Amino acid sequence: MDESRPIFVQIAEQIENDILAGALDEETQVPSTNEFASFHRINPATAGKGVNLLVEEGILYKKRGIGMFVAPGSRARLVAKRRDQFQNEYVQPLLAEAAKIGISPRQLADMIISADAPREATA
Amino acid sequence: MNAVIDVTDLTKRFSKVTAVDEASFHIEENSITGLLGRNGAGKTTMMQLLTGQEFATAGSIRVFGETPVENSRVLSRVCFIKESQKYPEDFKAKHVFRSAPWFFPNWDAEFAERLIAEFRLPLNRRIKKLSRGQLSAIGVIVGLASRSPLTFFDEPYLGLDAVLRQAFYDRLLEDYAEHPRTIILSTHLIDEVSDLLEHVLVIDEGRIIIDSSADDLRGSATTLIGSRSVVDRFIGTREVLHREGLGGLASVTVGRLSDTERADAASAGIEMTPVSLQQLIVRTTTAAGEGTTHDNEWRHSA
Helix, strand or coil: CCCCCCHHHHHHHHHHHHHHCCCCCCCCECCCHHHHHHHHCCCHHHHHHHHHHHHHCCCEEEECCCEEEECCCHHHHHHHHHHHHHHHHHHHHHHHHHHHCCCCHHHHHHHHHHHHHHHHHHC | CCEEEEEEEEEEEECCEEEEEEEEEEEECCCEEEEECCCCCCHHHHHHHHCCCCCCCEEEEEECCECCCCCHHHHCCEEEECCCCCCCCCCEHHHHHHHHHHHCCCCCHHHHHHHHHHCCCCCCCEHHHCCHHHHHHHHHHHHHHCCCCEEEEECCCCCCCHHHHHHHHHHHHHHHHHCCCEEEEEECCHHHHHHHCCEEEEEECCEEEEEEEHHHHCCCEEEEEEEHHHHHHHHCCCCEEEEEEECCEEEEEEECCCHHHHHHHHHCCCEEEECCHHHHHHHHHHHHCCCCCCHHHHHHCC
């Protein structure tokens, strides 16, 4: 776990990552709070807070007496949310580091395109 | 939520020493609280007061709404696992587990059996012949299998190796999830338990200096590393928890930063590293002490 942020936020992010990666399909059941707690060795109340965060955002929903499920349409919503964060979390730090060592945004763009070229060729 | 423990202005003096100094706090039902602090900070005295084994000099203690002193309604629901539990001469480990159900109405003998096997405890050996770790194992097993609504563990794992400590944490979490109850864990192995805790009380020189949810404490301090002039400019008039320097470099720990402040620091070229609960406590308790620094602990726990 990352020390700088609340654990429940990180639990929520991991569930989001599993949904984005397709490890948790829409309409499938997610592990119980106690299963999350024992797997990550964290307090069950903390795991519950992480799950509830996603319930509030409509990413998960509760089937009474059964458990938590991935809501339909949640994958598309998560993609949109992560795209909004991408600029701040990835692009800005990349530009800042590039500026520090004298790489212009244009040179950076060329580096990204050439780094991606082998993947394009095999795709 | 209900408060299982409610303490107001509690003070305990032993002749000239003030072991607990006007402490006020409460502990919610069905939570795991860490009672943290340095040796001699007052952790054990606090637990003795809460379990009616010491009399308060001043202030009030309510446990399940009543005073714990000489009160069987309270004490039948409490289990206190002490660092140095004394047993009758000639007692063997099996005698402890045979007598435990007399004191703990929720005692689960089958769970105790499983723990005895996991901790490989020799039942037929005299207790005074057991190793420190095996003695600690008895305490851990009694504390878990008692399923008491309020369970105190005071440094429960002296002599237990890393594998058995992990076994203790795992069984504690599992059983707590199945049978929610109020658990108070006193320890100085803070990094090992910090993820288990929901609430943190830090006691230093008898005073409660931190009373906070564990989530709120995470990220409540950050260490900034960069060239001295840049770091100093960024810090301005902020309160500094700790400061170290090496040549032109400064490493300064400050309180919580907003997202904007973090972005500003990053664009000024300042490196930011999170401060763990253990580091935070080392910082705050030494700052409250005589201003001595524990730079080695600080670096090693990083």
